[in-house]
Amino acid sequence: MTIHILTCVIIKGKSVPNCNAEKLRCGEENLNVSANLPCRIVYVVLPASLNRCRHSHNHTRTTNFARKMHFQRMNFILSKIKMQSGRIYPFPALPKSPLGFLIPDTPDIYKMAHYSNSQKILIEQIIAETNLSSEHLTPELRLHLITQSCRLWTSYPQDSPFLEPFWAFYWPGGQAVSRFVLDNSHLVKGKCVLDFGCGCGASGLAAKVSKAKQVTFNDVDEVAIEAVMLNGLKNKITVDNVSTENLTGMPCQHDVVLVGDMLYDSQFADEVLTWLRGIHESGSLVLIGDPGRFALESHPLRASLRCVGKYELSPSTVLENNGHTQAFVWTFR
Structure with missing residues (x-):
């Protein structure tokens, strides 16, 4: 509308x-x-x-x-x-x-205009410290990201107005899941979708573009949720269901769960993969994006996954992610 x-x-x-x-x-x-x-x-x-x-x-x-x-x-x-x-x-x-x-x-x-003053200040900070970027696997989506031309790219952490701006980077696994959803829209069309650890919200926005019935954007960082709202607005996509709860281990009623580059730590990866396997066994589709990080590759449940998508990353993404040149989309067998 x-x-x-x-x-x-x-x-x-x-x-x-x-x-x-x-x-x-x-x-x-x-x-x-x-x-x-x-x-x-x-x-x-x-x-x-x-x-x-x-x-x-x-x-x-x-x-x-x-x-x-x-x-x-x-x-x-x-x-x-x-x-x-x-x-x-x-x-x-x-x-x-x-x-x-x-x-x-x-x-x-x-x-x-219905936002609180603190929200407006935060949004202005996000706009000031990021660039609208389409240099990624999903150029259909313009996203507020910290790029090489941004002040924060070369700043010290203490100089950032944001505590941990993970949402300001479009991680390889998130790019892969988002591209896979856009290329396979039938998987989410008419479904209830959870974008777990949504960050900038690209995967959930891709699900929205693919005509998902309902999308929940979840991230424990409240700043990430504000960034998601801003990215939705910029792409003329309604973001109407958000959550800042830690959903790991909780019952999940969604038809599809999108997980982009959340398996960066071995202990956390174990918790998340165990939870996701339970969701898969309950009948939901789980899509995991990852560039080949050690936490996933070394995990016992890696053998329970099959690759459904493989993507070459852009030079700028390779530079931002320690030389990872590819990203993969996995689902449970």
Whole structure:
């Protein structure tokens, strides 16, 4: 569903000087605002099918009319919009365009107007410290990643605003699982999918693109979940089910479980593989992406896996991952 951002001006709050008179029409209701009136901006998110609003300039001063307009009438207009769309969010202090309040090219971050201030700060940090990258096995997905041109690529850990930004790297196993899902969409179409240790969320987003019925993005790092939401927004994919629980060892009701490059430590790999084998035995499909790390290759359950996909990694991914040149997708026999 296409989303449009529209602006509506409320006569309350901080004065905004040097503002051209604007007119917002919504259905049969007209709202006229003149220059130098105390007002703030409310951003209204409407589905495209309900977008019946038009913006136009009104250079006639309507000061007397605007000053007499009751705030209750403003609320009535906004309530009418809210009944149509179900979404209406305040977002103060947005930058003005040359047309005053009218900002037709609103950046994606402003669509997150319902986020808390701390979430907005975190999202701004993610945007500032990463690049949108398509240089990986799934160029269909643009992802916020730390690349060689980013400040954090050569910074010390203490200089990073993020504690452990594993989500900011598109690990080889995650790339392989995501590519495999996109190339074999029938495996997830109409299914309930779990992206375990989702990181940047690419595998779950690939499942969404492949028309999975429902996708749960799981990562114990809350910053990763914010990055997933941002990546979903950038790719126009709805992320509506997230989890920060440690799901290892817990019952799993999903039809498909995606695991991208989670077997990096021998002890943790043992816990995860034992859990995944139980999920497989319960009838779910388990797809594991890995570039050949020792924790998987040396594990006894490695013999219970069969390879269903093999991919050559890009030069930049090879550089980031200690010379691993390939990534594989495994499932239980």
